[in-house]
Amino acid sequence: xxxxxxxxxxxxxxxxxxxxxxxxxxxxxxxxxxxxxxxxxxxxxxxxxxxxxxxxxxxxxxxxxxxxxxxxxxxxxxxxxxxxxxxxxxxxxxxxxx
Amino acid sequence: xxxxxxxxxxxxxxxxxxxxxxxxxxxxxxxxxxxxxxxxxxxxxxxxxxxxxxxxxxxxxxxxxxxxxxxxxxxxxxxxxxxxxxxxxxxxxxxxxxxxxxxxxxxxxxxxxxxxxxxxxxxxxxxxxxxxxxxxxxxxxxxxxxxxxxxxxxxxxxxxxxxxxxxxxxxxxxxxxxxxxxxxxxxxxxxxxxxxxxxxxxxxxxxxxxxxxxxxxxxxxxxxxxxxxxxxxxxxxxxxxxxxxxxxxxxxxxxxxxxxxxxxxxxxxxxxxxxxxxxxxxxxxxxxxxxxxxxxxxxxxxxxxxxxxxxxxxxxxxxxxxxxxxxxxxxxxxxxxxxxxxxxxxxxxxxxxxxxxxxxxxxxxxxxxxxxxxxxxxxxxxxxxxxxxxxxxxxxxxxxxxxxxxx
Numbered sequence: 136x137x138x139x140x141x142x143x144x145x146x147x148x149x150x151x152x153x154x155x156x157x158x159x160x161x162x163x164x165x166x167x168x169x170x171x172x173x174x175x176x177x178x179x180x181x182x183x184x185x186x187x188x189x190x191x192x193x194x195x196x197x198x199x200x201x202x203x204x205x206x207x208x209x210x211x212x213x214x215x216x217x218x219x220x221x222x223x224x225x226x227x228x229x230x231x232x233x
Numbered sequence: 234x235x236x237x238x239x240x241x242x243x244x245x246x247x248x249x250x251x252x253x254x255x256x257x258x259x260x261x262x263x264x265x266x267x268x269x270x271x272x273x274x275x276x277x278x279x280x281x282x283x284x285x286x287x288x289x290x291x292x293x294x295x296x297x298x299x300x301x302x303x304x305x306x307x308x309x310x311x312x313x314x315x316x317x318x319x320x321x322x323x324x325x326x327x328x329x330x331x332x333x334x335x336x337x338x339x340x341x342x343x344x345x346x347x348x349x350x351x352x353x354x355x356x357x358x359x360x361x362x363x364x365x366x367x368x369x370x371x372x373x374x375x376x377x378x379x380x381x382x383x384x385x386x387x388x389x390x391x392x393x394x395x396x397x398x399x400x401x402x403x404x405x406x407x408x409x410x411x412x413x414x415x416x417x418x419x420x421x422x423x424x425x426x427x428x429x430x431x432x433x434x435x436x437x438x439x440x441x442x443x444x445x446x447x448x449x450x451x452x453x454x455x456x457x458x459x460x461x462x463x464x465x466x467x468x469x470x471x472x473x474x475x476x477x478x479x480x481x482x483x484x485x486x487x488x489x490x491x492x493x494x495x496x497x498x499x500x501x502x503x504x505x506x507x508x509x510x511x512x513x514x515x516x517x518x519x520x521x522x523x524x525x526x527x528x529x530x531x532x533x534x535x536x537x538x539x540x541x542x543x544x545x546x547x548x549x550x551x552x553x554x555x556x557x558x559x560x561x562x563x564x565x566x567x568x569x570x571x572x573x574x575x576x577x578x579x580x581x582x583x584x585x586x587x588x589x590x591x592x593x594x595x596x597x598x599x600x601x602x603x604x605x606x607x608x609x610x611x612x613x614x615x616x617x618x619x620x621x622x623x624x625x626x627x628x629x630x631x632x633x634x635x636x637x638x639x640x
Contacts, residue, residue, distance in 0.1 A: 185571055189286035205234060205297025208290050209573050
């Protein structure tokens with residue numbers, strides 16, 4: 136993994152969701168999840184390209200049983216944004232097939 | 234948003250007079266509105282953008298952000314790469330036996346020891362894979378699912394048009410005069426072919442690095458279309474196809490007529506399109522000056538010819554200095570442009586126009602080549618075009634008189 140850049144995450148994010156997202160990210164991109172923070176960006180992780188991003192998004196939707204709004208799928212600058220999106224969808228009850 | 238999967242029969246292969254045994258599949262993303270502003274075909278090239286997760290993201294993004302029905306069609310021979318997703322079936326690799334023998338010869342000539350019994354090709358491959366310090370090139374044929382073959386362009390374009398007609402007939406609610414096609418490389422080429430074969434049906438084309446005519450390496454198995462690396466093996470692949478280049482007069486001969494119908498900048502055919510159309514189609518193209526796959530010269534020619542025929546055309550030509558790491562990630566073929574960003578850049582530059590499509594008009598098109606005439610007719614209620622390819626009638630050619638011959 137490359138050095139983290141400081142990117143400010145949008146919205147809210149909880150430590151628990153962050154840990155779960157980091158674990159998923161580590162599994163999908165074969166990287167160490169302990170090094171992933173809310174500020175980690177795609178540029179920080181080897182192999183996090185657009186195809187890997189798509190795979191990651193689908194995996195997170197599956198694990199958290201949520202369906203992200205389509206117009207926000209590419210509006211994610213860092214892991215913190217992803218965590219905030221998961222939390223927003225979970226709170227709003229935007230579940231898969233719902 | 235709702236995602237729906239459909240299957241329907243593909244356009245029969247009217248050039249080779251054969252029906253299709255493998256159905257066409259499509260995935261349709263519908264926005265959460267009563268009436269969508271139009272429909273978009275997202276047409277992947279041969280590369281990674283065919284990935285099923287990436288395709289789903291693109292469909293959901295465009296549907297949600299732009300209130301459009303977004304469709305991915307597994308058109309004829311679209312699934313022809315083994316390293317892509319298998320949502321539409323598996324591509325198998327047939328290794329050419331003689332290349333296995335050649336690789337074994339290379340192994341021995343480089344000092345490799347044959348210390349196991351070699352009873353079949355699999356034994357040879359297992360032996361060659363033992364020593365990763367030695368590399369081998371093998372010729373292979375890609376076999377798409379369902380016995381499909383590389384037709385190049387015509388059937389894939391007509392399958393997309395059939396998909397559109399299918400969705401209209403199914404009652405999907407969208408502005409049928411606002412049909413957009415977006416694709417890069419081969420996907421962009423298919424988009425232009427759709428316009429050629431149905432010029433009143435497509436309102437806009439967005440392409441990145443699309444070529445303008447047949448790429449010979451895709452239709453002649455002697456060339457390598459695609460390299461697949463597996464450990465110390467490189468498979469030099471070509472997709473299975475039915476065209477041949479040695480027997481003129483046979484339907485399978487890929488001669489000038491076959492090439493010209495697949496040429497999106499052949500001006501005689503552009504004249505046919507311009508005459509038959511209301512010229513509503515808007516072209517938004519982006520191309521690199523150093524593209525080694527798709528000629529920048531031919532792209533500029535395409536822009537000029539379309540403009541000359543009255544179309545609304547914009548071609549953004551980029552070079553190394555334009556690589557910004559965001560929209561344009563490289564100056565190579567494809568430019569690393571993400572389809573969502575490409576769509577966001579160009580769709581707002583297009584206008585919606587009220588226009589009847591080719592089925593509503595009952596459009597008839599005749600494209601003539603040196604020997605063959607291609608005819609297409611669209612009829613209400615039919616998802617497929619009536620398409621024929623026949624020899625040009627020579628009975629109407631006047632026989633010269635003796636005096637004309639003498640002079």
